[in-house]
Amino acid sequence: MNYFDFFSLPRKLVLDVAVLEKQFYALSRKLHPDRFAAKPEAEQEAALAQSSLLNDAYRTLKDPILRTQYLLTLEGVELEEQSKAATDAARASGVEKKQIVPPELLEEVFELNMQLAEMKAAKQMGEDEPELRRDLMTAKDAFDARMVETQAELEQLWVAWDAGVDAGDDAGKARAKDAMVVLLNKRSYLRNLVRDVNEVLDGQAV
Amino acid sequence: MAYSDKVIDHYNNPRNVGQMDKTSGEVGTGLVGAPECGDVMRLQIRVNPETQVIEDAKFKTFGCGSAIASSSLATEWVKGKTVAEALEIKNTDIVKELALPPVKIHCSVLAEDAIRAAIGDWKKKNNVAETEGVAVAAL
Numbered sequence: 291m292n293y294f295d296f297f298s299l300p301r302k303l304v305l306d307v308a309v310l311e312k313q314f315y316a317l318s319r320k321l322h323p324d325r326f327a328a329k330p331e332a333e334q335e336a337a338l339a340q341s342s343l344l345n346d347a348y349r350t351l352k353d354p355i356l357r358t359q360y361l362l363t364l365e366g367v368e369l370e371e372q373s374k375a376a377t378d379a380a381r382a383s384g385v386e387k388k389q390i391v392p393p394e395l396l397e398e399v400f401e402l403n404m405q406l407a408e409m410k411a412a413k414q415m416g417e418d419e420p421e422l423r424r425d426l427m428t429a430k431d432a433f434d435a436r437m438v439e440t441q442a443e444l445e446q447l448w449v450a451w452d453a454g455v456d457a458g459d460d461a462g463k464a465r466a467k468d469a470m471v472v473l474l475n476k477r478s479y480l481r482n483l484v485r486d487v488n489e490v491l492d493g494q495a496v
Numbered sequence: 497m498a499y500s501d502k503v504i505d506h507y508n509n510p511r512n513v514g515q516m517d518k519t520s521g522e523v524g525t526g527l528v529g530a531p532e533c534g535d536v537m538r539l540q541i542r543v544n545p546e547t548q549v550i551e552d553a554k555f556k557t558f559g560c561g562s563a564i565a566s567s568s569l570a571t572e573w574v575k576g577k578t579v580a581e582a583l584e585i586k587n588t589d590i591v592k593e594l595a596l597p598p599v600k601i602h603c604s605v606l607a608e609d610a611i612r613a614a615i616g617d618w619k620k621k622n623n624v625a626e627t628e629g630v631a632v633a634a635l
Contacts, residue, residue, distance in 0.1 A: 369531060370602050377587060377605050377612075384583070385626055386616040387609055391529045399536050400527060403558040475531035482534035 293347035303448035500595035506565035524618025535559030539610035566607035
């Protein structure tokens with residue numbers, strides 16, 4: 291049983307987390323071990339298994355990114371497997387593999403990483419200048435802003451996906467699905483950059 | 497997670513880190529990414545136009561230890577090989593050499609992609625058909 295089915299939800303992405311939470315607590319109470327203490331062992335075990343599924347389902351569906359990733363997996367997207375298969379195909383045919391991530395984004399991520407590395411190196415040399423810190427803060431603000439943008443874009447794609455589900459529009463669903471894959475990839479890169487900048491900034495505060 | 501000794505060695509002493517002139521006709525540049533973990537890898541080769549032997553290779557990778565080790569190893573392996581020979585390097589060879597665990601196989605895929613992308617770039621610059629084996633140097 292998949293997590294959407296578990297909560298009797300359609301396979302859609304716009305989701306009222308408050309409603310989900312209420313359902314989660316209600317089900318948690320229903321499946322609480324105390325209620326099964328006097329029951330036969332088989333029933334206790336079944337309740338435990340349900341309870342564990344409940345927790346996994348809730349944790350996955352309440353988180354916007356995990357929920358999106360989970361849906362994409364249900365829809366047959368397997369990034370790593372697809373990447374490997376594409377490499378195998380490139381090896382067999384000699385035709386260059388198309389990267390999942392747009393080249394211009396890769397260029398940008400690479401450049402930003404280079405800058406970050408330079409800043410780190412300068413810091414290690416003891417050049418802990420206010421200017422450097424300012425550059426990093428600027429970079430951090432820019433990345434944070436783009437993470438927010440990414441979230442907004444993702445929510446738009448949720449709407450597009452849900453509309454496709456409601457209308458039975460497979461082409462529309464496929465478009466939304468592909469766009470979400472690209473967006474989540476982009477987000478992975480941004481998330482790493484934010485993490486790296488924060489690392490350097492935290493190090494400086496010490 | 498425990499890295500193998502070979503990964504740690506490449507990570508601590510990466511071979512051939514650096515960059516070459518992207519605009520040179522003898523240089524092929526491959527820039528690839530593994531979105532699963534946000535890694536990005538640049539691998540460059542300099543090809544002897546007479547012999548089609550890869551005389552030098554450089555890389556720069558931002559990512560985990562396995563991604564760095566995979567690209568470091570890739571530069572070591574392509575050096576001295578012809579373009580055709582380099583195209584025969586498989587990601588599974590890298591997995592074996594570095595004893596990469598299953599969760600890090602995508603790092604080796606990335607390194608193979610980088611080699612192929614660099615060679616593809618070089619071929620484009622030198623008007624070699626993408627699918628051509630380039631087994632024998634012209635003339």
